[in-house]
Amino acid sequence: MSSAQTAPSRIFAIRTTAGQEKNVALLIERRCIAKNIPVKAIISPTDVSGYVFLEASGPNIVNLAIEEIKHVKGWVAGKVEFEDIMRFIMPKPVVEVIEVNDKVEIVSGPFKGMQAKVTRVDRAKAEVTLELLEAPYTLPITIHAEQVKVISRAETPKPEAKESEKEQKTDIFEAFSKLEEE
Incomplete structure (x- = not known):
């Protein structure tokens, strides 16, 4: 044995x-x-x-x-x-990866092959609301997150742009303080 x-x-x-x-x-x-x-x-x-x-x-x-x-x-x-x-x-659920303003392609359903921009993500229902980019007018649609594939990520604002906004605000505040002094 x-x-x-x-x-x-x-x-x-x-x-x-x-x-x-x-x-x-x-x-x-x-x-x-x-x-x-x-x-x-x-x-x-x-x-x-x-x-x-x-x-x-x-x-x-x-x-x-x-x-x-x-x-x-x-x-x-x-x-x-x-x-x-x-x-x-383990694969990550698509709804966890998708963010607002991402550019996506619809991979199934009646809008298959069309590109869209994400306007809202409902993680609880695993749904995304999209605006079709190829439509002649704004057409918001809500579909299941598994029916889309991310093509490109939304651009995040650069820290340099935020600094320039702070500089502009300080200039405005200086102008207001000068007006108050007069």
Whole structure:
């Protein structure tokens, strides 16, 4: 009676050249398949720059998987908890990402393919109110947030512009104080 017990797997962080994470993940995958290295998972989240995560039973397996691979700088000593990388794996709801004044494209429904500007976001109902940019007149529509895709973010005012507004206000206040003195 024999029972095959496998070592508990751990997650290891592999340091890579920034921007080459996907290439490194593909190279590691090919090596693991070719040399039959028992790596259980390779994760390359887009939110984490310069790192690829491997799930393996030990550091010796990680060393076999990454040795002499281009753009690999090494691996971080220590254990990475699954909960730490879970937030990068789980998709974020679209309604959490959308902000007022974002430019979006409608991906389903009767207005599919049209571009619009977000005027209101109702996070509780997961709905967005849009103004169609391609319509000859202002046409506000309310649709589910899953039916849109963000094309570009709303521009945030630059701090320099805020400073110039403060300067203008002080000039106005100076003018009023001069008038009061006269």
